[in-house]
Amino acid sequence: MSERQVIKRAKYKSSIKDPGTPGVLTMKRERFVFMPSDPRSLMKLNVEFRFIIGHKFSKEAPNKKALLNLTQDKGESYIFEFDSFPDRDACRDFVAMAIAPPANAGKASSDKPSVPPSSEQLSTAEMDRRIKLLQVDSELQKLHKEFVMGGVLTEAEFWATRKKSLDEKISSKSKQRVGLKSDMIFNVKPSSDGQSNRVKYSLTPEIIHQIFAEKPAVRRAYLNLVPKKMTETDFWMKYWRAEYLHSTKNIVAAAAEAAEDEELAVFLKQDDILASEARRKIRRVDPTLDMEADEGDDYTHLPDHGLSRDVSKDLTDSQYDLYKRSFLQDLNRHAAVVLEGRSVDVELGDTRSVAEALTRLKEVESANEASNTHVEQGRSDLISRMAELEDLQGPRDHPVAPLSIKDPRDYFDSQQANAIKTLGESQSGSKHKKSILNAHEAYGSLRKSISEIKDLGLTDPIIKSEVAMKVFSELTLRISNTKYHHGKDPHESILDGLPNATKEEILHQWTSIQELLKHFWSSYPITTTYLHIKVNKVKDAMSKIYQKLQEIKSSVRQDFRHPVSLLVQPMTQALDAAFAHYEVDFQKRSTKSVERPNGFV
Amino acid sequence: MTPVSRKLYTDDVSLLVVLIDTNPYFWSTNNSGLPYSKFLSHLVAFLNSILLLNQLNQVVGIATGVNSCGYIYDSSLAPPNKRAETLLQKLEEFVIKDEELSAEDSVDGIKSSLLSGSLSMALCYIQRVLRSGSLHPQPRILCLHGSPDGPGQYVAVMNSIFSAQRSMLPIDSCVIGAQHSAFLQQASHITGGIYSKPQQLDGLFQYLSTLFATDLHSRSFIQLHKSVGVDFRASCFCHKSTIDMGYICSVCLSIFCKPHKKCSTCGSTFGQPQATVSPTNLKRKAPDS
Numbered sequence: 001m002s003e004r005q006v007i008k009r010a011k012y013k014s015s016i017k018d019p020g021t022p023g024v025l026t027m028k029r030e031r032f033v034f035m036p037s038d039p040r041s042l043m044k045l046n047v048e049f050r051f052i053i054g055h056k057f058s059k060e061a062p063n064k065k066a067l068l069n070l071t072q073d074k075g076e077s078y079i080f081e082f083d084s085f086p087d088r089d090a091c092r093d094f095v096a097m098a099i100a101p102p103a104n105a106g107k108a109s110s111d112k113p114s115v116p117p118s119s120e121q122l123s124t125a126e127m128d129r130r131i132k133l134l135q136v137d138s139e140l141q142k143l144h145k146e147f148v149m150g151g152v153l154t155e156a157e158f159w160a161t162r163k164k165s166l167d168e169k170i171s172s173k174s175k176q177r178v179g180l181k182s183d184m185i186f187n188v189k190p191s192s193d194g195q196s197n198r199v200k201y202s203l204t205p206e207i208i209h210q211i212f213a214e215k216p217a218v219r220r221a222y223l224n225l226v227p228k229k230m231t232e233t234d235f236w237m238k239y240w241r242a243e244y245l246h247s248t249k250n251i252v253a254a255a256a257e258a259a260e261d262e263e264l265a266v267f268l269k270q271d272d273i274l275a276s277e278a279r280r281k282i283r284r285v286d287p288t289l290d291m292e293a294d295e296g297d298d299y300t301h302l303p304d305h306g307l308s309r310d311v312s313k314d315l316t317d318s319q320y321d322l323y324k325r326s327f328l329q330d331l332n333r334h335a336a337v338v339l340e341g342r343s344v345d346v347e348l349g350d351t352r353s354v355a356e357a358l359t360r361l362k363e364v365e366s367a368n369e370a371s372n373t374h375v376e377q378g379r380s381d382l383i384s385r386m387a388e389l390e391d392l393q394g395p396r397d398h399p400v401a402p403l404s405i406k407d408p409r410d411y412f413d414s415q416q417a418n419a420i421k422t423l424g425e426s427q428s429g430s431k432h433k434k435s436i437l438n439a440h441e442a443y444g445s446l447r448k449s450i451s452e453i454k455d456l457g458l459t460d461p462i463i464k465s466e467v468a469m470k471v472f473s474e475l476t477l478r479i480s481n482t483k484y485h486h487g488k489d490p491h492e493s494i495l496d497g498l499p500n501a502t503k504e505e506i507l508h509q510w511t512s513i514q515e516l517l518k519h520f521w522s523s524y525p526i527t528t529t530y531l532h533i534k535v536n537k538v539k540d541a542m543s544k545i546y547q548k549l550q551e552i553k554s555s556v557r558q559d560f561r562h563p564v565s566l567l568v569q570p571m572t573q574a575l576d577a578a579f580a581h582y583e584v585d586f587q588k589r590s591t592k593s594v595e596r597p598n599g600f601v
Numbered sequence: 602m603t604p605v606s607r608k609l610y611t612d613d614v615s616l617l618v619v620l621i622d623t624n625p626y627f628w629s630t631n632n633s634g635l636p637y638s639k640f641l642s643h644l645v646a647f648l649n650s651i652l653l654l655n656q657l658n659q660v661v662g663i664a665t666g667v668n669s670c671g672y673i674y675d676s677s678l679a680p681p682n683k684r685a686e687t688l689l690q691k692l693e694e695f696v697i698k699d700e701e702l703s704a705e706d707s708v709d710g711i712k713s714s715l716l717s718g719s720l721s722m723a724l725c726y727i728q729r730v731l732r733s734g735s736l737h738p739q740p741r742i743l744c745l746h747g748s749p750d751g752p753g754q755y756v757a758v759m760n761s762i763f764s765a766q767r768s769m770l771p772i773d774s775c776v777i778g779a780q781h782s783a784f785l786q787q788a789s790h791i792t793g794g795i796y797s798k799p800q801q802l803d804g805l806f807q808y809l810s811t812l813f814a815t816d817l818h819s820r821s822f823i824q825l826h827k828s829v830g831v832d833f834r835a836s837c838f839c840h841k842s843t844i845d846m847g848y849i850c851s852v853c854l855s856i857f858c859k860p861h862k863k864c865s866t867c868g869s870t871f872g873q874p875q876a877t878v879s880p881t882n883l884k885r886k887a888p889d890s
């Protein structure tokens with residue numbers, strides 16, 4: 001046990017409404033003692049844990065009192081109120097351990113290291129998780145009720161095999177980082193009052209972050225210009241002016257304004273940083289990529305998916321190329337940024353630091369790329385590997401050793417002998433006459449048969465009607481037989497043919513057996529007294545189920561008896577195997593314990 | 602190669618590959634009331650009825666010999682009014698060729714036919730048909746087999762069976778010998794085909810037309826004879842006794858009832874438990890012979 005005793009300040013209450021007597025609660029291995037602070041008080045308690053049969057406690061909540069209620073076997077109960085929940089929990093866990101059925105009952109030797117896994121201190125969170133699991137899984141709840149409440153398994157043993165599902169519950173709770181919004185910036189619609197020519201754009205730190213992430217040229221311009229050349233407000237005014245021009249779809253006008261204003265041009269022109277990044281990415285594409293394979297997925301023929309944002313006017317003049325911006329480019333860029341996620345951990349309010357952080361990030365990325373020289377090597381390897389003509393290559397030496405099987409007949413004997421045996425046929429190979437056959441004669445007779453049929457033609461009729469009748473009845477009989485031969489066809493389940501109650505009973509017994517067997521086999525080899533006791537408990541529970549199975553078998557209606565016994569058979573077999581192992585192990589252990597005192601070992 | 606998309610998929614056109622046991626030792630000692638000429642008569646009638654069921658049906662015959670296997674019939678190539686003649690002619694040629702290949706003059710007992718060979722040929726042929734031509738028929742394999750299983754072919758036969766299973770090709774088996782065939786039991790069981798061992802061999806045609814003429818689509822509606830479950834429990838390689846738990850060689854999957862230091866089948870030496878493995882003997886699994 002982790003602690004010998006627990007001492008906490010608490011109030012003893014005779015009922016929930018009683019304000020309580022303040023004092024000190026001491027919990028020891030076999031009893032708890034309450035000493036009131038006021039020595040004159042009569043509320044002294046000294047109770048042995050063996051009289052306590054259960055404990056209840058209040059849920060942890062800010063405005064609630066930390067209560068612990070210990071129920072006595074005569075129906076009386078002791079209520080304690082603690083100063084804090086941790087204090088209460090410590091006492092609660094101590095009680096839970098103290099009143100749990102002692103693992104090594106009857107063996108007073110407490111210094112034996114056979115400590116059951118129940119000594120772990122349970123956090124409230126852990127408890128909650130278990131309770132939740134039980135609530136959502138009624139199957140589990142049934143098992144828990146049957147084995148833990150029934151005293152076959154301890155709480156800890158029961159959950160020990162389910163650590164995984166408990167852990168899954170935790171991991172699903174892990175916090176997810178919030179990514180970028182998937183809204184596109186062009187959704188920042190200018191609001192106009194409808195009278196004047198003024199339009200209003202609103203800008204939030206969120207939008208700024210997004211603009212900087214999606215448009216590195218704007219980010220660079222900001223770092224260069226603000227605050228040296230212009231104020232932040234001017235910068236954004238220019239930016240939105242450019243966006244506005246862009247939204248009018250008048251490339252000629254945009255180009256004209258850009259020609260006059262160098263800074264405005266930055267926003268109107270295509271992003272040169274992005275362009276160079278795109279070129280670099282294209283160079284990294286797998287050179288063996290078969291673009292034709294995706295031809296069916298091509299949707300570029302659909303003009304802008306019905307969105308009329310693109311400036312698809314027929315401006316063939318190359319001087320305007322710089323100012324063309326396609327909607328698809330914007331969309332792809334935005335998608336890429338959203339997928340990258342929020343990659344900087346900077347407070348969004350400070351525009352400059354956001355811009356700097358993003359720039360640093362990009363620099364690190366490109367530096368990593370540059371240092372990755374073996375990528376280039378890998379690419380050229382890939383090209384030469386894909387382009388090579390297989391039949392012109394010499395044999396490649398594989399690092400595998402060839403499998404050398406001495407005699408494949410062993411496999412046949414091992415697997416197929418049984419298959420034949422079950423067909424009910426005595427191995428006719430033994431009675432097979434060992435005739436020495438002459439190859440020439442054998443082939444001769446075969447050839448004779450062929451020429452015979454060539455000369456005479458097919459036999460007419462092919463079969464006599466009596467034979468046909470015999471075959472017909474044989475096949476029909478076999479079909480009607482197989483119809484009742486359940487369990488061989490995976491598509492039709494025997495279970496579905498049974499009454500619901502029987503079906504559920506059988507399924508429940510099967511899950512119980514699985515649970516018990518899991519505990520049974522995992523207890524071997526038996527190294528501690530604790531395991532010894534556990535195995536005995538589990539074995540007893542299994543014998544009970546064994547009896548139940550027999551009862552189910554004899555209680556079903558006559559016509560279900562066969563399918564039920566088919567279902568029950570594998571269960572009893574599994575149990576039999578466990579019992580047999582138990583017996584053998586028991587024998588071994590008892591002989592060993594006899595040997596030792598005689599000095600044989 | 603015709604692109605898959607342009608193929609005509611149908612559920613009632615079958616491609617049936619029939620593997621015909623052409624083992625002279627089996628047929629010359631077979632006194633079950635079915636001489637080879639009678640057998641051929643039943644077979645030809647059956648193949649004809651398959652072709653009559655649907656004019657797009659295709660039937661391919663492969664002879665399973667003792668020394669070789671060979672294609673002896675393809676309904677898409679043979680002239681329609683001379684089916685039996687073409688088949689018998691090719692069969693005769695095959696028997697002569699197979700005899701030329703035989704090395705010993707006399708053998709002890711019945712040699713087994715090369716089932717693995719004809720199964721592989723059937724699988725290849727089906728793949729070829731499925732990948733070429735304008736039609737995508739429903740393929741299946743029918744083994745008409747009488748000779749005893751050849752345990753030496755175990756690995757090859759099992760590989761064929763698994764490959765058929767992977768391409769969802771059912772292998773039907775009709776056993777015409779005195780003994781059941783464990784190979785074919787397994788083949789039909791694994792691939793979802795029909796296994797049958799007719800009792801009245803002089804009524805073979807009736808078995809064939811009742812059980813094996815059904816196309817795959819119709820099988821879902823028809824109550825066909827289902828084979829009794831097969832006991833595939835393993836027995837150990839060392840004592841041939843059936844075991845529930847045992848030791849398996851991680852290299853060749855041989856089964857033993859007791860732990861061994863070295864695998865008797867493939868020669869791999871087994872290492873000690875993980876804890877004692879040092880990097881130097883990591884290669885312990887490689888066969889040392």
Ligand SMILES: [Zn+2]
Binds near residue numbers: 837838840858859
């Ligand atoms: Zn053995």
Ligand SMILES: [Zn+2]
Binds near residue numbers: 865869
């Ligand atoms: Zn091996």
